[in-house]
Amino acid sequence: MNQELDRRQFFGAVGGATAALTATGAKADTNSQIQCGVIGIGRRGAGLLRGVLKMPDVRVTALCDIKAGHLERGREMVVAAGQAKPPGYGEKGPLDYRRMLERKDLDAVVIATPMQDHAVMSIDAMRAGKAALSEVAAAVTMDECWGLVRAAEETGQLYMLAENACYFRNLMTVWNMIRAGLFGRLTYGECGYVHDCRFLNFEGDGSLSWRGRLVRDHVGNWYPTHAIGPVAQWMGINKTDRFASLVAMTTPPVGARRDAVRRFGTDSPQAKTPFSKGDSITTLIQTASGAMIDLRCDTLSSRPHRTTTYHTIQGETGSYRSLTGDVWTESRSKAYKWQTLEQYAEEFDHPLWKQWEQQAKDSGHGGVDFFVMKEFLDAVRNNTASPIDAYDAAAWSCIVPLSAKSIHQGNARVEIPDFTGGRVKVTPVDA
Numbered sequence: 366m367n368q369e370l371d372r373r374q375f376f377g378a379v380g381g382a383t384a385a386l387t388a389t390g391a392k393a394d395t396n397s398q399i400q401c402g403v404i405g406i407g408r409r410g411a412g413l414l415r416g417v418l419k420m421p422d423v424r425v426t427a428l429c430d431i432k433a434g435h436l437e438r439g440r441e442m443v444v445a446a447g448q449a450k451p452p453g454y455g456e457k458g459p460l461d462y463r464r465m466l467e468r469k470d471l472d473a474v475v476i477a478t479p480m481q482d483h484a485v486m487s488i489d490a491m492r493a494g495k496a497a498l499s500e501v502a503a504a505v506t507m508d509e510c511w512g513l514v515r516a517a518e519e520t521g522q523l524y525m526l527a528e529n530a531c532y533f534r535n536l537m538t539v540w541n542m543i544r545a546g547l548f549g550r551l552t553y554g555e556c557g558y559v560h561d562c563r564f565l566n567f568e569g570d571g572s573l574s575w576r577g578r579l580v581r582d583h584v585g586n587w588y589p590t591h592a593i594g595p596v597a598q599w600m601g602i603n604k605t606d607r608f609a610s611l612v613a614m615t616t617p618p619v620g621a622r623r624d625a626v627r628r629f630g631t632d633s634p635q636a637k638t639p640f641s642k643g644d645s646i647t648t649l650i651q652t653a654s655g656a657m658i659d660l661r662c663d664t665l666s667s668r669p670h671r672t673t674t675y676h677t678i679q680g681e682t683g684s685y686r687s688l689t690g691d692v693w694t695e696s697r698s699k700a701y702k703w704q705t706l707e708q709y710a711e712e713f714d715h716p717l718w719k720q721w722e723q724q725a726k727d728s729g730h731g732g733v734d735f736f737v738m739k740e741f742l743d744a745v746r747n748n749t750a751s752p753i754d755a756y757d758a759a760a761w762s763c764i765v766p767l768s769a770k771s772i773h774q775g776n777a778r779v780e781i782p783d784f785t786g787g788r789v790k791v792t793p794v795d796a
Contacts, residue, residue: 386517386524386754399745402427402451402495403475404462404486406439409500410477412729413527414439416738417475418446419728423742426470429454429462462486466493473523473745476500479575480587484509487524488516496523498741501590503758505583507766507782510759514784517755525741525751526758528594530674532733532740535706536595537715539678539685539692543599545713547694548680551600552794556592557661560673563624571635580621580642585613585769586662587642590761591674593650593660594753599678600656603756607789608781609653613768615643620665648768650781655794660764759784 401423403414407430417423425443428451430436436453444450454465459482466474466489473496476486484504490497503526504510517524530536542548566577579587600606621640629635645663652658677686683694691703698704717736718725725732740752763781771779783789 405478548683555677
């Protein structure tokens, strides 16, 4: 899928009591076969479909993409995996996925379309009685963030954000160390997504891609969840703390136009595109407890990269920084100097990695895509809570519109709403 949907007025008014998100609509029979569909069979969607096909007791019953070539490729993948060729949708345009959602032989859908469509499709899926796994970010407007929360609360359907960075082995090891108390009270996090993605701004025919349209129209952090997700989990966001406010600042928009000039020429229509997004956006987030997070996004600066994400956490009694793999804890470090995380790996390695390392190693992004799909399908099958639910998706993704709002208001402080409706009880850092 590569065409945005029109914004639609289907979001209810904000307010009322907040319900706990439990997947009352998911399949409860642990021996049953899950019937799954995929919306969007582009590069990312094909990778996720490949993951679905490797899972036991899962049957792909429908696929959707408005590009006929993508759709047929997906259908042939299903056949090659030994399943029947599934019905295809998309030939009737970008809303044809709704026709697919009417199917009775569909328990869950995986949504891997352009980011601007994620929330609309996820909400429609839940309201059609399907569990939804959405690629990142979950939403691009505040109405969409609230719409996700309301749909999950009102339908009881399972929703999961497919944030694979939360499953990196090193970050899950650190999370176990934090939960074991080695870092004490957490006070500061630093994270970023730094990846030269300018080559993705245009399609092969020179038209703007969905990413390019975001670079043209949006000034804030358009891709926060890879960076903020693990740090938010470490800090207990929506569990013991919550995001309270943010301030965002941006550099001038230089990189996108420079790349367009280099690729298409100074006088080309592409070079004259009025790009709005600055090359680097920094957002400072204050939590309700008083902790702080420094979040960066840069997809337009010219640089090679060793990794696209980095994560740092600082607590009262410990610290970790992913770019160097260093960790230090008062209670365990024998000297006042950094240690390698490997020295803690055996004791604090996450059970998921211990059990499923061999099955995960052939999946995308170093194995983490396996865990996203497994966790989602296990929650559908066992009728359990989502590992990354609609509250998390809304809190992490609201940074997209709110960082832009801060920049438009002269780098003003912007309040972040409590999507849980007061469910989180916060203890101040200095308490």
